[in-house]
Amino acid sequence: MLNMKNAIVMSALAITISLSSCGIFQKEAKTEAISSEVITGKKWKLIELNGKSVADKVNGKEPFLKLDASEKRYSASGGCNGIGGSFTLSANNHINFSQGMSTMMACPDMSVEQGLGAVFTAADNYTVKDGILSLNKARMAPLAKFKEIKELTSDKEQALNGTWELAYISGPRIAFDGLYPNKKPTITFDTANKKANGNSSCNNYNTSIKINGGNLNFGPVVSTKMACKGNGESVYFKTLESITNYDIKDNTLYLIMGDIVVMNFRKK
Numbered sequence: 121m122l123n124m125k126n127a128i129v130m131s132a133l134a135i136t137i138s139l140s141s142c143g144i145f146q147k148e149a150k151t152e153a154i155s156s157e158v159i160t161g162k163k164w165k166l167i168e169l170n171g172k173s174v175a176d177k178v179n180g181k182e183p184f185l186k187l188d189a190s191e192k193r194y195s196a197s198g199g200c201n202g203i204g205g206s207f208t209l210s211a212n213n214h215i216n217f218s219q220g221m222s223t224m225m226a227c228p229d230m231s232v233e234q235g236l237g238a239v240f241t242a243a244d245n246y247t248v249k250d251g252i253l254s255l256n257k258a259r260m261a262p263l264a265k266f267k268e269i270k271e272l273t274s275d276k277e278q279a280l281n282g283t284w285e286l287a288y289i290s291g292p293r294i295a296f297d298g299l300y301p302n303k304k305p306t307i308t309f310d311t312a313n314k315k316a317n318g319n320s321s322c323n324n325y326n327t328s329i330k331i332n333g334g335n336l337n338f339g340p341v342v343s344t345k346m347a348c349k350g351n352g353e354s355v356y357f358k359t360l361e362s363i364t365n366y367d368i369k370d371n372t373l374y375l376i377m378g379d380i381v382v383m384n385f386r387k388k
Contacts, residue, residue, distance in 0.1 A: 159246065160189035161332045164253050164266030166198070169235045171261060179227045181379055183236065185253075185266055186335060186364070195364040195378045196240075198233030201225050202378015204364070205240070215246050215255070223380050239263045277331055279368050283308040283318070284385030287372075291382070292355050299352035307385065320356050322348035327360075336366040336375070359383055 166174050166183035174183060178199025185196040187207060194217065196203045205220035217240040227233070243255040243263055254262035286305040288296065300321045307318040309329065316338070317326035323346050328339035341357050359382055360375075367374045375383040 158248050159253055160187040161335075162186070163269045163333060163335075165269050166232070166236065166264060167252075167267050168262070168265035169232060169239070170263060174232060178232045179229055183232055184269075184379070188332075188335065188337065190330070191337065196236060197379035198230075198236040200227035200230060200233045202364075202376075202380045203233070203237060203240070204378055213245050213247060216244060217241070223378065225380075236264065276334070276368060277311050280309045280331075280366070280373070281311055283388045284373050285388050286356070286383065287386050288384045289355065289359055289382065290380070291359065292351075294351075299350065299355060305352075305356045306388070320348075320353040322346060322353045325357075334365045334367070336363055338363060 164185045164187075166185065168174060176182070181197060181199045183197055183199045185194065187194045192206050192208065194205060194207050201223040203219065203222045206218045208216050208218075219237070219240055239255055242257045244258065245256050247254045247256065247262075251268045253266040253268070255264045255266075256262050284307050286300070286307075289299070292299060303319070303321045305319060305321045307316055309316050311329070311331060314329050314331070315326065316329050317324070319325070320343065323343040325341050325343035327341045330337045330339070338360050341360065343357075359377075362377045362382065363375045364378055365376045367376065371387045373385040373387070374381045375385070
């Protein structure tokens with residue numbers, strides 16, 4: 121009889137612990153989601169690095185950080201190269217960065233870029249107060265501080281609609297006209313339905329788009345399967361997948377990876 125009572129007590133205790141653990145898990149998941157909303161989908165301008173103020177522009181470029189919640193990817197610049205990779209968020213404002221590929225330009229002032237790269241390696245938590253995002257290590261003084269930049273994008277997003285023809289693409293050693301001797305790639309945006317389609321210079325394609333402020337990301341590309349000469353199509357699709365943001369000036373669309381223009385198009 122005693123053994124049966126003990127078994128009942130132990131069973132009840134196990135159920136209680138299980139429910140408690142479930143509640144803790146749900147609370148942590150909710151906390152992480154709330155934390156993510158606070159810092160992601162925004163552009164953060166670097167204003168302080170290792171306790172020292174950072175200039176408004178470095179090498180003529182604005183140093184910044186952007187965090188994409190859905191892709192768990194970040195893009196940044198210290199005023200020279202585009203820096204990017206993945207990040208993870210966990211309870212109690214913990215954050216960890218994993219650096220991926222970056223461009224390899226040499227600039228007159230590399231100190232801010234190198235310092236920012238070290239921040240991504242060392243940071244393990246963050247705080248947000250009065251519109252200032254701080255990346256920290258343990259309880260030490262902030263490694264870097266960023267100020268949120270409000271971007272007005274409704275008119276800019278509307279201007280994206282329509283058809284554009286490729287005029288420049290970075291990377292390949294082959295001249296632009298050698299990549300696309302007969303026909304230049306095109307892209308048509310439908311921002312209302314978050315879609316884009318076009319021609320790669322060979323095959324027709326379509327893809328989804330995600331726009332958040334000045335951020336622009338393309339989903340998987342689906343295309344027809346006609347055999348194509350050269351590698352112009354593969355270069356185009358690969359570069360399209362790397363895009364993180366965009367800008368439009370004087371009827372020219374600039375597609376950007378991090379802080380580097382890698383494609384530009386002219387409105388047709």
